[in-house]
Amino acid sequence: MTGITALTEATVIPWEDLVTAALLGTDRRTPPVRTQDKDAPTALLDAAAVQTVRRRAGLRPAPAATAPEPAADDPRPLVPPAARRRLATLLTDHPGAASGGRRGAVPDLMELLPQWLALANDRGFAAPPELIPALLNAARGRTDLRPQALTFAGPRALWLARLNPDWKFALRSTPGGGVSLPAPEETALVQQLWEEGLFAERVALLGAVRAHEPAAARELLASTWSTERAEDRLMFLDSLRTQLCDADEPFLEQALTDRSRNVRATAAELLSALPSSALAARMAARAASCVAIDHAQGTKSTPTLTVEAPHECDAGMERDGVVPKPPAGRGERSWWLAQLVEAAPLGTWPERLGGRTPAEIVALPVADDWQSELHAAWCRAAVRQRDAVWSRALLGAPSSPDAAGPGAASLAERAKLLAALPAVERADWVAGFIGTHGLSEAFQLLGVCALPWSEPLGRAVVDALNIARDAGSYPWSFSGVMGLAERCLDPAEAVRLDVLTAIPDEPEDASPGAGGYWSEAFQRLVSTLRLRAAMRAELGAAPEDPGVPSCQAT
Structure with missing residues (x-):
């Protein structure tokens, strides 16, 4: 009877009140129980014990929940055992942040995960079911992993995402929220x-x-x-x-x-x-009326381009997509001109400007300080139209003294223009640029080169890193390039890099300890390249696999 009385009494005591009294202490908060001949702490604990039993045993049976439908079948073969173990290692790696910019000699395994996933997807493998939760957790924290991770995880990822709110991103990231779509012929x-x-x-x-x-x-x-x-x-x-x-x-x-x-x-x-659309023709006519050859201002062999920007943005221009109001700090006429030139087919200009080639047109002087505006618009047009000939002309030679080039106003523009060139030509151009300008200007350009880097590009990067090492400066200024090299350098380069892992003799004007830091950086690079070679072998990938997308400078 005593136990029943205690249980009945406990039912009227809110659990939150017991927790509050326990957290504050019985000296500060009188327990909401009858103490009788017990001290307050003992009475509180007894009441909590009884309340716990009531909460556990007092639940009424509920109707059984409907069992979820099984996940859709994934016909792809599972990754080989060695690759499965490698994936488990990559997913459990949580490197600590090094102090002072020092990363040590240990590879950053999480940075290899995107490449592992790309290789596995290229080979058509399915994810081991037991690793899909860890893969979804990794993709939850890194949006750059999501496309490859969800492709690899397949239908099981969507099945799990419907059961766990933490993984709802998988449904948002999948076209149609993971709903099966009818075939186009249906x-x-x-x-x-x-x-x-x-x-x-x-x-x-x-x-x-x-x-x-x-x-x-x-x-x-x-x-x-x-x-x-x-x-x-x-x-x-x-x-x-x-x-x-x-x-x-x-x-x-x-x-x-x-x-x-x-x-x-x-x-x-x-x-x-x-290029053959009526709008392109209208924009070409407008842009061509703004740019002309003036033989009077130049020499006989090198005339000058003159620019007469539009004086108004009429209704026809607005209908064709010209935005009339410029952004803050931008003049109206230059804003309208830029939009016209950007939208005009690039084939307009050789005919308009005396049959000259794109390279000859870009080399012409432009009167009245219009050159930067005109060239920037041509750069955007070349990127939009994926025109390799104009991209080459605007890029110029990689050995040009001006790092920005003859037409591009910035390295960011050069990176976009490079994307229009074939992969081999792109890599050769960046290798030549590094040979002239070094690595400090090349980070954005390296990010658009195909993976793995070609041999000339890889050698140019390694040679430039070696020059910086011999100069005695700290390697932290090159950490971005070193990170790209770990992901993009051909793993076959590891053999050639072994000699750079030794601590070099430091010149008198070298930064203290710089040689040791460089040794660690190259050890990490070599270890990472060997890990990448092992990953490829475990997944059955060829030594030089063209199916992996280009790396990104992020």
């Missing part, structure tokens, strides 16, 4: 999902249809275009970037009259990427 199902589906499902569906049947996707979009919200029209219109072609022009021309300024701007940008 016309009735495609039309039904397009008319009735959620926004994410419709975006995914449009992208899938566009990739297989561009015309069908355009017709699908046109069927509901007038009823869509402005923000949805903008997202749907962006899908036309995939396999953009001349057949899209009528639809895009119609979008130029859209109520939304953003939709109009996107339609104009897409049309300007079609």
